[in-house]
Amino acid sequence: MDKSMIGDLDALPEADKLRMASMIDQLQVRDSLRMYNSLVERCFTDCVDNFKRKTLDKQEETCVRRCAEKFLKHSMRVGLRFAELNQGAPTPD
Numbered sequence: 001m002d003k004s005m006i007g008d009l010d011a012l013p014e015a016d017k018l019r020m021a022s023m024i025d026q027l028q029v030r031d032s033l034r035m036y037n038s039l040v041e042r043c044f045t046d047c048v049d050n051f052k053r054k055t056l057d058k059q060e061e062t063c064v065r066r067c068a069e070k071f072l073k074h075s076m077r078v079g080l081r082f083a084e085l086n087q088g089a090p091t092p093d
Contacts, residue, residue: 043067
């Protein structure tokens with residue numbers, strides 16, 4: 001966030017700051033839910049191929065675990081990259 005914008009936020013009345021913080025919290029929850037839903041949908045689609053049993057078989061379970069790990073690692077890396085870009089830091093790429 002630009003420093004001039006932060007200064008503008010400091011000038012807001014306390015009630016507006018609280019509303020802004022609440023909106024940011026809601027957006028973060030929404031984004032977290034979207035990421036979780038995307039993870040579940042993607043891994044389920046890629047890994048589960050039959051519905052003969054209530055539980056996952058060993059191969060499906062391993063696939064889901066790997067898929068989730070990859071998805072979360074990728075999401076973390078993207079978040080770090082955005083943070084680097086936001087700070088104007090040079091990147092090793």
